[in-house]
Amino acid sequence: NAGVTQTPKFRILKIGQSMTLQCAQDMNHNYMYWYRQDPGMGLKLIYYSVGAGITDKGEVPNGYNVSRSTTEDFPLRLELAAPSQTSVYFCASRRGGPKGNEQFFGPGTRLTVL
């Protein structure tokens, strides 16, 4: 299994540009998450999904959108990039159920908005 994969690894955007951060998992996990990590801080939840077709907002959803058309993929869309969105973005997945406690994280995408 490749686990959780994210692309791209790095990206520089200009203010007002748009982009999609890709996330995929091959573990057939129901739950998927997007977090952002600002410098020297912990991770904050942007959006999450409990299954295909179901998404919900986390702590910091403004400026982002997500979709979950398949179990495997959970892309994060930035429509109008702002400097405040400069951060490292992590995607994670979890199986769910009483034994599915662990979240598996992708390697992260470092995004800079100038």
Added chain:
Amino acid sequence: AQTVTQSQPEMSVQEAETVTLSCTYDTSESDYYLFWYKQPPSRQMILVIRQEAYKQQNATENRFSVNFQKAAKSFSLKISDSQLGDAAMYFCAYRRGETSGSRLTFGEGTQLTVNP
């Protein structure tokens, strides 16, 4: 809302010594899980240890153990026989039981330095 607090932004330890990282949390839930994650310079988030709130016994994983004090809402991580590879940022995290997506709430992290 649940909160997680790590009061030690930085800690250091000599190689082969023991260090304890502190974490407190606030919740009104009875069913929850607690985790310690390690983030080395590669940025990869690595699960170190987890504790189910309903279990009274403290979790252990090789050199890593926790001191879970449910009444005090405290969840500290002890690293024994510290190794250079233990140097990383450590995050304490909380998760409710199997409801509402069960997302993680993270503390601000503790940067651990291991001195040779």
